[in-house]
Amino acid sequence: MTKTLVIASHPNYQHSLSQRFFAESAKIPGVTLHFLDQLDQFILEDELALLADCDRLILQFPLYWYSVPAKMKAWIDTIWTEAKPLLTGKEIGFAISTGVAAKEFQLGGNEQISFNEILRPQLRMAQKYHMTVLPLIVLDQFMYKTETQKRRFVVDYQQLLTMPYPFSFDQKQQWFADRLHSLIEVKPQLAPLLTQLEENRELIQDLDEALDSLEESL
Amino acid sequence: MIEPWIEQLITAASNETNDYHEKALLQGLAALFQEQEQRITSKQGELDGKLWNPSDW
Numbered sequence A: 001m002t003k004t005l006v007i008a009s010h011p012n013y014q015h016s017l018s019q020r021f022f023a024e025s026a027k028i029p030g031v032t033l034h035f036l037d038q039l040d041q042f043i044l045e046d047e048l049a050l051l052a053d054c055d056r057l058i059l060q061f062p063l064y065w066y067s068v069p070a071k072m073k074a075w076i077d078t079i080w081t082e083a084k085p086l087l088t089g090k091e092i093g094f095a096i097s098t099g100v101a102a103k104e105f106q107l108g109g110n111e112q113i114s115f116n117e118i119l120r121p122q123l124r125m126a127q128k129y130h131m132t133v134l135p136l137i138v139l140d141q142f143m144y145k146t147e148t149q150k151r152r153f154v155v156d157y158q159q160l161l162t163m164p165y166p167f168s169f170d171q172k173q174q175w176f177a178d179r180l181h182s183l184i185e186v187k188p189q190l191a192p193l194l195t196q197l198e199e200n201r202e203l204i205q206d207l208d209e210a211l212d213s214l215e216e217s218l
Numbered sequence B: 001m002i003e004p005w006i007e008q009l010i011t012a013a014s015n016e017t018n019d020y021h022e023k024a025l026l027q028g029l030a031a032l033f034q035e036q037e038q039r040i041t042s043k044q045g046e047l048d049g050k051l052w053n054p055s056d057w
Helices: A017-025 A044-052 A070-079 A120-128 A147-162 A169-186 A188-217 B004-016 B020-051
Strands: A004-008 A031-035 A056-062 A091-098 A137-140
Touching: A004 A017, A004 A147, A017 A056, A017 A091, A017 A137, A017 A147, A044 A070, A056 A147, A091 A147, A137 A147, A147 A169, A147 B020, A169 A188, A169 B020, A188 B004, A188 B020, B004 B020
Parallel strands: A004 A031, A004 A056, A056 A091, A091 A137
Antiparallel strands: none
16 A cells, blocks of 8 residues: 655644645545644654655645745755655655635636646656656635535545556546445445446456457457 | 446435545545446447448448
């Protein structure tokens, strides 16, 4: 199982619903949540020990004036240089929240700047250590989300935390199958869903193989 | 469209639980079944289309 470390920061975390939502969504096996704003200072050895023990690092924060919050920046400045041997070759992902609609962060949007541009320094930090950068996840305007959208976000975020890279459709099927398998231990009435999921998955594989062999014979 | 028995089972399980992660998983599962069925339909169509070769008649 992938061991994921979430480094989270939110200057106003006591009152932030989106921060609580992120934190609650991350309470799953294999995930350690390390919240920076409750620490008065960083003890380098402790921070490095956390990084040494993870396969995947997720930096989770709200955008503050188009950048990371001050506490997150302080953490980066304190540990990133020393963390090089511990992070090289590992995976990194970014989970950000914003009060402005995500659609404004693009060409022609009100913000006139994309998330890719905003996160350029963090991307370079990752590339410097040859890290695999995972797809960005954005929680925008949490207050306006419908219940369906919130639930979809929980699954998307949990997949970012635990699903093997590169998040192919087959890996997605496996991810759901694994979770369903655990759920069936307490709810055996759901077993037919797992059977159907696996049957569909095999049929898709068979069809892919048939199409591939047809392609080769042409 | 997912099969009615799948939808019923998922809806019933979702109504029964108060666990938020479980409700989210079940909703995601319904979306996964839908995506599987779409892929099956489109791949079967692709296979039928490619096998249909009048020059072999």
